[in-house]
Amino acid sequence: MENKEYKRSFIVTGLTCINCVRRVEKALKSIEGVKFASVNLATSTGFIISEREITFKEIEEAVKSAGYGVSEEKLEDIEKKRYSQNKKNLIIAWFFTGPLIILMSLHMFSHHKIPYFSFLEAFLGGAVIFYAGKSTLRSAYIALSHKHSNMDVLVSIGAFVSWLTSILEILRFPIMSFGALGAMIMAFHVTGRFIETYIRDRAAKELKDLLKLQAKEVRILEGESEIYVPIKAVKKDSIAVVKPGEKIPIDGIIIEGKSLIDESTITGEPIPVLKKKGDEVIGGAFNLSGPLKIKITQVGEDTYLSKMIKLILEAQGTKVPIQAFADKITNIFVPLVIILSILSATFWYFNFYKLYPYLEKIKNFLPWIILTHNSLSFSVFVFISTLIIACPCALGLATPMALIKATGLAGKKGLLIKNAEAIQTSKELKVILTDKTGTLTEGNPKVVEHNLSEELLKIVASIEKNSHHPLANAISKLTENYLEIEKIEEIAGEGIKGVYKGKEYFIGKPKDDKIYESLLKDGKIIIEVRENNKILGYLAIEDPIREDSYKAIQKLKFLGIKIVMVTGDNYETANFVAKKLGIEEVFARIKPDEKLNIVRKYQGLENKVAFIGDGINDAPALKGADIGIAIGSGTDLAIESADIIIIKGGISKVVDMVILSQKTFSIIKQNLFWAFFYNLIAIPIAMMGFLNPLIAEIAMIFSSINVTLNSLRIKVL
Known part of the structure; x- marks a missing residue:
């Protein structure tokens, strides 16, 4: 007998880069009984699979040991707080940095130098770095205290060293002050965080739309009167009253009335469905035409919408294989950058005067290069530039941002992706084995x-x-x-x-x-x-053939995918349906273990194989295939065994999945290319002293924003 698996999702706080994620994942995997642990940087969502029930306290202790926090708050509440805090930091940062930039300009270009400018630079720069940037400094401290590094370590060191030069100048050390530059580095970093938060929220729009569908109150029939009850206090078998134009608050069965129900926000089906006494309705759908009385059948986390949101969050918490490649790079990236920064600064300190004539000529073309007659000052300049330009934030966001958009969009279109790896595998499919009843046919015999x-x-x-x-x-x-x-x-x-x-x-x-x-x-x-x-x-x-089955099969053939019918039904019925749909290969009167053998047969020919089914007899094949696709109206066992669930509809949704996979993977590859290309070009330029730290910070921000905006291009299936 197969051991039971326990799954749990939660929110991890304080994450800033992929190295933070790696640290938390390692801590989660150390919990006894945890078989799999994954954390999504873009959503701050953690996900574990374990052999036993893991308590929240155990998760909290493990994550805290890595230097981060765990929250039981709702995702939308945490996002609101994060957005509010980032906005506050942004205002404070520019409140001090704005005047500092003006004073610096007057000090540099005016004939009359501003008295005590170094003190102003140290004070205003310190306010930005140590107050507006305190969350960045805290993140860097946590990372270093746990003997690892992240992008905040690079920004913090760069900003702090810049600010420290203003203190050294006050103390009469022979070094140029970069205090204002340190303030600007932190201000632009805080700005980038704010913009990134805003765009991340847009990327998760589809999931947010689903969250908004969850009602807060239910109108319950109590005797002859109607009362409003908080959704958390509603009990099964209570009678809910839903009037025309209102949202259906919770899952149930209609016991009185009939109405057109719009389920497009949940299933992706645009045409309203007429439902009457005895029909099931889903919480989050809209009642369009008639008053209804609904007997509540599911409450809390058992509701259809809650399960759907949970599955999307789980998918967003897992990873695709290509992300492992990016993770390996970023694991060694930050320490390597710090070493390169020290080496380049050391090189310039000992060779500055030899190369000075060349710098003077280059400055005619690159006016942002800071020239000084002091080798230490220029070495600090190069050190800061190399640190800042190399922040691997874009690398960390390249894959998870695309997955957020893809899984959210799929959910809105009626596809629930339980395993994010299916997004990468779908584009590689060569064979689709499909059951007949309820998949190619309507399933309403x-x-x-x-x-x-x-x-x-x-x-x-x-x-x-x-x-x-x-x-x-x-x-x-x-x-x-x-x-x-x-x-x-x-x-x-x-x-x-x-x-x-x-x-x-x-x-x-x-x-x-x-x-x-x-x-x-x-x-x-x-x-x-x-x-x-x-x-x-x-x-x-x-059992009538689904209207979309014929077109879907033709599209899949066009995409180079072979369609094979595998059914437990008799040969005559199977061949009758197959001939109508243009399916050339049919296996009929097939037993459950034989379905799995057929999956293995095609996999043995080095094909990526998907299996589509909805019954108990399909569960082994769904589990054994490279991608198991269950019809949402099927059995719990079939749905539990699948990687993808089709909420409503048939094989046409698989076409959507394949196209979504192709688009998503294309975007991920673009994101990773631009993130790597940016660092490959920028780091040597910074080490040569040709890049101002401020330009480096702005370039780093735009690299992260570019990755996020590119992920938003995944729009239409």
Whole structure:
């Protein structure tokens, strides 16, 4: 028996770069029982998979040991606080830096030098660095105290060393003051953080839209009166009243009324659906036309919308394989930059006077180069420039920003990505193995013919009422007067059996398809009924082909993907559907273990294989495929085994997934290219002394913003 896995998401506070993420992940993995740990820099979301239930206290202790914090607050609340704090830091930084820039300009270009300018520079620069930039300094201190480094270490050292030169000048040391430059470095860094926060929020817009759909109150029917109850206090089986034009607050079943329901914000389906008594409704959808009374069936984290948001957050917390490459680079990047900064500063200190004539000529073309007759001053200038230009923030954001946008957009379009690795793998698919019922067909079959007596029909419907198979619902609806059945047993890929009045009844696959040849040729699905292994009759079921299936299969073929039908149904029905849809390869009457063998067969030919299914019998194949895709209306086991869940619709959503994968991976590669290219070009220029630290800081900020804005280009599927 497979061991149970426990999953948990949470918010990590204080993260600034990929090295912070690495440190926290290492701490989380040290918790006993944790099998997998991942932290997303862009959303500050942590995610663990464990062999046992991990308490919040254990997570908190592990993360704190790495120098960071954990919060139980909602993501949107933390983002609001982060945005507010960054805005406050921005205002304070420029409140002091603005006057300092004006004073510095007057001091440099005026005939009358400003008295005590070094003191003003030290005071105003100190206010910016130590007050507005205190969160940056704190992050740098945490990193260094835990014997690792991050981008804040580079900025903090650069800004502090710049400010320190103003103190040294006051103390009459023979060195040029860069105090104002230190203030500007920190001010621009704080500005970059603010802009980055703002754009990150835009990147996560789709997830935020889903969060907004969660209601805060529910109008509950209490006797003859209506009262408003906080969503957290609502109990199952309560009756909610929803009027036309209102949002449906919570999951339930309509017990009175009918109305057009708009579920586009959740499922991506643009056309409103007419729902009436007995139909299920999802919290977050909109009631368009008529008053409804809804019996609440799910509350808290069990609601459809809550599960959906949780799955998106989990996907955003995991990583794609290409990110491992970027992580390896950034792990050694910051220490390497510090070494390069020291080496370049040392080189200039000992060779400054030899190279001075060349610097004078170059300054005619690069006026921002600071020339001084002091080798120590120019060495400090080069040291600061090299530190600042090399901040690896863009590298850290390159992949997670694209994943935030992609997973959020997919969720809005009706695709839930449980495993972010599926985003990278989808573009590499060569074979898609698909079940038939509920995937290529509507999954809403109806009994169109049968030869059973009224009594036998009641027995059959009562047994099928206990089944999770898509066809079972069609059969169970044939009666409203259900009988007491004993020893119910569902046989994956075969059917279901039960005992009534001492007799065992089996409802499922026929023993011999030839008996029903004429019905099967017409695309009917035949369910045979046997009593103590004796055939009593049959039911003929039709399941209409989804409207989007044909076009979707043609598009997938155009993308170079082979489509193979793998179904437990009989050959005639399977071939009838396959011929209509243009599927050339069909496996019929397949058992669950055989489905997995077929997956392995195609994987053995060095293909990336996806499997699409919705039943219990599909679970092994979903788990074994490179990508398991479950239909959202399927069984819990199928959904749990899948990497991607199609909330509503069929195989057309897989086309969306493949195209999304191609676009997302293209954006990730662009992000990583520009992040690496930027550092490859900029670091040598800074080491040669040709780059002003202020320009370096601005370039670093624009590199991070460019990566984030580029990720926002993932828009339409």
